[in-house]
Amino acid sequence: MPRYEFRCRACGDTFEVNRPMAEAGRPATCPQGHADTVKLLSTVAFTGRGGGAGPVGGASAPAGGGCCGGACGC
DSSP states (O other): OOEEEETTTTTTTTEEEOGGGGGGTTTTOOTTSOEEEEEEEOOOOOSSSSSSSSSSSSSSOOOSSSSTTTTTTO
């Protein structure tokens, strides 16, 4: 089940909540009982085995540009 991180605006506490993705946007109450919380943007890191020199098979990484890889011309 996904874990979502929240911060309480009243006390500054940061806490995590496990809930289904369908309930990701639902408000959360902090452990101290405050209702004024904000969901934090979490990052996910994937690591794997390999040389770290690019994609599997020796192909070079795709070169792109812009925020979306350059396909839309933005």
